[in-house]
Amino acid sequence: MKIQEVARRAGVSIATVSRTINNSSVVDPKTAKRVWKVVEELGYYPNSQARSLVSGKSRILGLIVSDITNPFFPELIKGFEDVAIHNGYEILVSSTDYDSARMAVCVRRMLERKVEGVAIMTSEMDKHLVDQLAHRNVPMVFLDVRPAGEGISHVEVDYAMGVNEAVEHLLSLGHRRIAFISGPLGLKSARIRRTAFLRALNRYGIDEDKRLVGEGDHTVDGGLNAMTRMLALGGLPTAVLASNDLTAIGTMRAVRRAGLSVPQDISVVGFDDIRLAEFTEPPLTTVRLPRNELAELAFGALIRNVDGQAKTRSGGKLETHLVIRESTCPARAPAVSER
Amino acid sequence: MKIQEVARRAGVSIATVSRTINNSSVVDPKTAKRVWKVVEELGYYPNSQARSLVSGKSRILGLIVSDITNPFFPELIKGFEDVAIHNGYEILVSSTDYDSARMAVCVRRMLERKVEGVAIMTSEMDKHLVDQLAHRNVPMVFLDVRPAGEGISHVEVDYAMGVNEAVEHLLSLGHRRIAFISGPLGLKSARIRRTAFLRALNRYGIDEDKRLVGEGDHTVDGGLNAMTRMLALGGLPTAVLASNDLTAIGTMRAVRRAGLSVPQDISVVGFDDIRLAEFTEPPLTTVRLPRNELAELAFGALIRNVDGQAKTRSGGKLETHLVIRESTCPARAPAVSER
């Protein structure tokens, strides 16, 4: 089913059919109507490969995430997809599994498919790979870490803000021994959150206790293990801030396995506010990342660069907000006396 | 960066470069080496659009799911993606949001991108849409419901088996008042599970109680609402089988909101065994769907049709298995006396 067939049946040239379909230039209403009719009848639709080949535009946007299995990402993907589709773009999603080699494969795929821009929400991006994209003039937007270079935008999330809110919340509940379970420290974004946490503690005059800073890997199991180790170390915290919700869920599980209860013995705060956070037991107090705004801003930044309007970084800092549910409560009475 | 450039620098024709890259026909090792060297140097990679245009093969497989936000799907997608990538295919994922109009859009996209086959795990497929694909000779594999027609395969999941196991498990624990919360009954797959449930009950000589069959929508909220309504109706069940894990989570929440506890007052069984099921509180007893096998079988069935080896339906029935965790326990003593 090619354009030629349509042209033949409508008694016009293929050029006219093309123009009608893309209404790229004025075509006589009568002719157009006839063409459309044939198009309908035949169920014709253009071959997108031929189309992109000649026009040089693929109308595809890439989205690279670390782990599609982490519920935060599907929710983000959905948002991104919605706005992309709405603007006539398709998206190509790849997940890297936090693996650098696999990341290279992702980039290669993006390149091969000639994506017009790519949104990146993962931090295992080697400079090398970024360069590969930059070199091909593929606009990028980073959703997580601050990038360097031109043609690269980023939408920054104010992690520090979220971390501060969480810490303040815990402090106001009387907690003084507050632990943190980070993401894999190989990732920049994980280090950022960790640093923000330590800084917050410091600001409020709380001494750092090495035993109270664990390392997870953004999965439930990682949180479970990290927390289990921490509990074994002694010097128990009265509250834990986890670097994402999955980790928080693992943390709660570890606490419970140790025969303690959340939040009475140990309060737990998550990060992301995945949809499921509302339905854990107890419902998770967590720092909400504005997923939809994130998706929209990212898309916006990308499109602006795709259209060549701006070559600069853009996108403001997105605010995060603490959502208080039931996994936090006042510290046991003389919690301060400890240490 | 076109093939011509490579050809020029290597001092050969573009035909030779093409042959070298695809090693589609014998090329002199010396020449090949020279070509590869240039390819490396230039970082050349073929334009996939031009390639597909002429070869007629897109090397893309479509995957249509209902809701990427339901954790079951990302896990499935990942499996499918892994095996596809491993075989040199890429995948294009679309989610339908259980919406028929959106489904049409998905199909259209698949068609436009010239996917070589599509795996469908959603049941809001109008016959109309299936025909559109069939008419274009796009091989399909259904992962959920039994399809009709040729060029269409399906991988059947033995829902009845899972439902039976679950019911037997509950019966063996002494439960007699067992409730069921289905998915949206507009979906065939939801009806199948529901029918299986009623049949199982019947087989074991338990009378059906209309009050004990609710309708959810495969989301946590849906489960929560359905269970809340059911609890309000009176004639409480001692156990509930939910049609998927999300629904089960909602159900547990509803039970707890009503001041009852899981599993002491009401046992809950889920369906799917999403990764998170292990980490709910209490850990969810659920019927495990073999995700990886499902992905592999689906891919296999698809590939077989893509290569034109078989035009028939294939793929056996996949077994499901009950995973017993802690959301189920023996029914309160004289549970039988009730009713």
Place this chain on the structure above:
DNA sequence: GGCACGGATGAAAACGTTTGCAGATGATGG
């Protein structure tokens, strides 16, 4: 030494579009 053969290569056609350019047609103004 001629011939057939086979392996390696190149020329060119095809894939299905978009788009620049030019031609046709009809209308308008002088």
Place this chain on the structure above:
DNA sequence: CCATCATCTGCAAACGTTTTCATCCGTGCC
């Protein structure tokens, strides 16, 4: 009535590959 112009349409060239067919060259055989 001719010139100008606007509007609409068609021709043909690209886009970057794969692939068929033909060519070329060297080799081994008679």
